[in-house]
Amino acid sequence: MNLAVKDIRHNFGRFALTTVGVGMLLMIVMGMGGIYRGIIEDATLLVDESDADLWIVQRNTRGPFAEVSRVPANLVHRALAVPGVETAREFVYHTIQREREGKPIRIAVVGLSWPTDKGESLPLIAGRALAQNHFEMIADARLGMPLGEQIRLGKENYTVVGITENMIGSSGDGLAFFTVADALDIQFEVPGEAVRLERQARYARGTLSELGRKQPALAETAFMAPREIPAIGPRQISAVMVNVLPGTTQQSVAAVVAGWSDVSVYTADGQRDLLLRGPVEKVRRQIGLFRVLLTIIAAIIMALILYTLTLDKLHDIALLKLIGAPNRRILGMILQQALLLGIVGYGIAYVAGLRIFPGFPRRVILTNNDLVQLALIVLVISVLSSALGIWKAVRVEPNEALSG
Amino acid sequence: MRNGFAIETKGLTKVYGSGNTEVVAMSNADVTIRRGEVAALLGPSGSGKSTFLTAIGLINPPSAGQIRIGGELVVDGPVALRDARSFRRKFIGFVFQKSNLIPFLSAIENVRIALEINAWPAAAARERAMELLDYLGVADRADHYPATLSGGQQQRVAVARALANQPSIILADEPTAALDGRLGRQVMELFRKLAHEHGTGVVVVTHDHRALDVFDSVYEMEDGVIRRSESGVQ
Ligand SMILES: Nc1ncnc2c1ncn2[C@@H]1O[C@H](COP(=O)(O)OP(=O)(O)O)[C@@H](O)[C@H]1O
Ligand SMILES: [Mg+2]
Numbered sequence: 001m002n003l004a005v006k007d008i009r010h011n012f013g014r015f016a017l018t019t020v021g022v023g024m025l026l027m028i029v030m031g032m033g034g035i036y037r038g039i040i041e042d043a044t045l046l047v048d049e050s051d052a053d054l055w056i057v058q059r060n061t062r063g064p065f066a067e068v069s070r071v072p073a074n075l076v077h078r079a080l081a082v083p084g085v086e087t088a089r090e091f092v093y094h095t096i097q098r099e100r101e102g103k104p105i106r107i108a109v110v111g112l113s114w115p116t117d118k119g120e121s122l123p124l125i126a127g128r129a130l131a132q133n134h135f136e137m138i139a140d141a142r143l144g145m146p147l148g149e150q151i152r153l154g155k156e157n158y159t160v161v162g163i164t165e166n167m168i169g170s171s172g173d174g175l176a177f178f179t180v181a182d183a184l185d186i187q188f189e190v191p192g193e194a195v196r197l198e199r200q201a202r203y204a205r206g207t208l209s210e211l212g213r214k215q216p217a218l219a220e221t222a223f224m225a226p227r228e229i230p231a232i233g234p235r236q237i238s239a240v241m242v243n244v245l246p247g248t249t250q251q252s253v254a255a256v257v258a259g260w261s262d263v264s265v266y267t268a269d270g271q272r273d274l275l276l277r278g279p280v281e282k283v284r285r286q287i288g289l290f291r292v293l294l295t296i297i298a299a300i301i302m303a304l305i306l307y308t309l310t311l312d313k314l315h316d317i318a319l320l321k322l323i324g325a326p327n328r329r330i331l332g333m334i335l336q337q338a339l340l341l342g343i344v345g346y347g348i349a350y351v352a353g354l355r356i357f358p359g360f361p362r363r364v365i366l367t368n369n370d371l372v373q374l375a376l377i378v379l380v381i382s383v384l385s386s387a388l389g390i391w392k393a394v395r396v397e398p399n400e401a402l403s404g
Numbered sequence: 405m406r407n408g409f410a411i412e413t414k415g416l417t418k419v420y421g422s423g424n425t426e427v428v429a430m431s432n433a434d435v436t437i438r439r440g441e442v443a444a445l446l447g448p449s450g451s452g453k454s455t456f457l458t459a460i461g462l463i464n465p466p467s468a469g470q471i472r473i474g475g476e477l478v479v480d481g482p483v484a485l486r487d488a489r490s491f492r493r494k495f496i497g498f499v500f501q502k503s504n505l506i507p508f509l510s511a512i513e514n515v516r517i518a519l520e521i522n523a524w525p526a527a528a529a530r531e532r533a534m535e536l537l538d539y540l541g542v543a544d545r546a547d548h549y550p551a552t553l554s555g556g557q558q559q560r561v562a563v564a565r566a567l568a569n570q571p572s573i574i575l576a577d578e579p580t581a582a583l584d585g586r587l588g589r590q591v592m593e594l595f596r597k598l599a600h601e602h603g604t605g606v607v608v609v610t611h612d613h614r615a616l617d618v619f620d621s622v623y624e625m626e627d628g629v630i631r632r633s634e635s636g637v638q
Binding site: 009316322323326397399402 | 493
């Protein structure tokens with residue numbers, strides 16, 4: 001006859017409620033760990049998914065994920081010329097906030113290096129990769145845009161041709177992939193009036209300059225499109241991603257690029273590190289500390305619950321001692337109940353978490369490591385807090401069964 | 405356990421507290437209960453009856469004195485000579501006034517647990533527990549929990565549990581306080597039957613003077629002093 005089970009069955013409602021309570025508490029601890037992982041994963045996702053060996057960014061900046069980085073588009077060609085470089089791709093990244101169906105929508109815009117990168121390597125769950133250099137986009141499911149939806153960004157309409165899953169920027173906004181040209185158009189979109197004003201200003205500068213006075217026809221070029229004016233440089237991209245040839249070390253390529261005085265270069269790991277120590281550092285630490293605190297609180301609450309469960313049974317325990325039940329049986333009952341509470345509570349936390357966490361606005365990632373770690377913590381808490389009850393139970397005198 | 409008296413005490417004394425709060429609850433109790441003897445213990449409240457009973461039940465060590473059970477010296481002064489709990493498990497059955505049963509076990513389980521802690525196999529324990537409940541007339545309540553049993557039924561289950569391991573002595577502290585006179589008498593008669601059939605020594609603390617004819621001997625206690633009363637015995 002198992003006393004622990006008999007007691008639970010007789011007081012089932014109470015045990016069930018307690019277990020659900022403990023389960024919910026553990027679910028929150030589990031969720032907090034998942035949120036912590038999610039923040040790290042989301043932050044480094046682009047760096048990891050881009051699969052670049054080296055990142056070339058604006059000199060002395062920490063790269064496009066940490067701050068604004070501007071490098072000329074032709075840096076791609078310079079990078080390609082470095083011995084040992086296999087591919088060099090343009091990288092454009094910026095976040096925009098627009099309205100969609102009356103609600104604000106934040107989109108982390110990523111430019112793909114057309115035509116080398118059409119987005120085939122993205123985790124598509126619907127649709128296809130980009131098929132043309134313009135007006136197509138791949139949106140993350142988190143943005144809530146269905147296949148075929150058109151969204152106006154700047155002067156153009158872009159059609160959603162593919163949907164990805166779990167592609168999220170470091171600030172938690174859903175990613176949308178465009179070609180580099182489109183991404184730049186979106187970034188440097190200038191209204192018609194601004195264009196007119198800028199042309200007038202150019203013209204004025206032209207006619208006032210010495211060159212303009214000597215050759216009045218030159219001033220007319222001020223009304224041409226910017227890309228046709230040799231004096232105006234091309235639009236700038238955020239960074240260049242480099243992959244090195246097999247057999248070449250990242251360091252050897254990085255050493256060459258580091259010698260260029262207009263850019264800085266980081267390895268992917270370095271970029272990852274910068275991210276974790278930069279923009280997400282504070283939120284990561286905040287959640288991390290909160291998680292530790294929550295675990296401690298959960299431990300205390302569980303210990304109190306288990307201790308109270310034992311206290312409520314002290315009279316029965318005295319009675320068991322009175323009729324001669326050995327300690328083994330009495331302590332076994334307490335320990336088994338503690339473990340049962342811990343295990344079932346953990347199970348409830350896991351099952352409830354799997355259902356609830358996907359509805360969270362940011363990713364909650366339950367890694368096996370974290371799950372095992374929490375399971376061990378729960379196990380230790382169960383044993384330790386039942387030790388508290390056992391300590392009390394051992395001290396109960398059998399004649400206490402006669403009082404009250 | 406073959407030789408000697410069921411219970412034999414010599415100079416049993418219990419002092420609670422010390423200094424100002426010192427209470428001599430029992431002094432120099434010399435009591436001998438034969439095998440098969442059913443003894444009543446009378447006395448006003450606070451006279452030390454429970455102290456005596458719990459001392460010989462090995463749940464309340466005396467300040468001084470000796471206790472022999474079945475001829476074996478089990479207590480000598482404040483030091484128990486035996487593992488009191490395992491001795492209780494095998495040789496002593498208890499019935500008390502109230503809160504006697506484990507609330508989360510059914511009637512039959514309350515009896516079974518006493519057997520199982522004495523290494524009875526589950527099936528045999530179940531069978532014997534059922535026999536005992538049947539013997540005490542509560543077999544139809546075997547699966548009821550204590551909270552759903554009447555006071556009398558609870559007491560009968562408690563008696564069944566006390567008898568389960570065929571103990572050498574049964575100690576009952578006001579077992580019939582919760583029962584009406586007729587039922588109380590039934591329980592006393594049951595003790596008597598058991599004692600005579602199995603040679604069990606029985607000590608019952610009681611207030612019920614109407615049932616005294618059931619007992620083989622009557623002890624009276626006053627201010628911690630215990631003495632055998634000749635008048636009460638038939
Ligand atoms: N645990 C205890 N601590 C101090 N005094 C006690 C304790 N138990 C009993 N007493 C005292 O010992 C005396 C005898 O008590 P008890 O044996 O319970 O008497 P009875 O059972 O005859 O009513 C009483 O004066 C009581 O107050
Ligand atoms: Mg009493």
